[in-house]
Amino acid sequence: MNRKVVxxxxxxxxxxxxxxxxxxxxxxYEANMQYEIVAKYDDGTPMSDAQxxxxxxxxxxxxxxxxxxxxxxxxxxxxxxxxxxxxxxxxRKAGHGGSIYIPIGEEVVESGQMGYTPIQKGIMAACVVxxxxxTGLYFxxxxx
Numbered sequence: 824m825n826r827k828v829v830x831x832x833x834x835x836x837x838x839x840x841x842x843x844x845x846x847x848x849x850x851x852y853e854a855n856m857q858y859e860i861v862a863k864y865d866d867g868t869p870m871s872d873a874q875x876x877x878x879x880x881x882x883x884x885x886x887x888x889x890x891x892x893x894x895x896x897x898x899x900x901x902x903x904x905x906x907x908x909x910x911x912x913x914x915r916k917a918g919h920g921g922s923i924y925i926p927i928g929e930e931v932v933e934s935g936q937m938g939y940t941p942i943q944k945g946i947m948a949a950c951v952v953x954x955x956x957x958t959g960l961y962f963x964x965x966x967x
Contacts, residue, residue, distance in 0.1 A: 880908025
């Protein structure tokens with residue numbers, strides 16, 4: 824009976840795994856003369872009206888600019904090219920969000936993204952499954 828309960832709990836958790844996974848955000852950018860940042864939730868929904876905070880490389884304590892994304896989760900800005908280095912852009916909305924780092928200066932990176940690689944996602948999923956197996960084995964052991 825205990826084994827069935829454990830399997831039922833594991834099954835219910837795995838059904839809701841996408842809800843838990845959708846708590847993060849995926850942020851990408853493209854660079855031309857201006858930088859276009861696109862912020863989406865993990866499920867692909869745009870982070871409309873999310874708060875954008877930009878930090879210049881020379882002052883990471885005080886924001887260089889604060890603004891909001893549009894309805895499609897996009898935000899465009901022109902960086903001060905005199906301030907060379909890695910710019911930090913934070914995007915947040917209702918507990919969701921993340922940061923992306925854009926190098927500006929000698930090396931121009933035309934696009935980038937923040938997020939987990941497929942290998943990292945696979946390792947995290949395997950760890951979750953292994954945790955369930957270990958928990959199930961722990962509770963299914965016979966008491967002496």
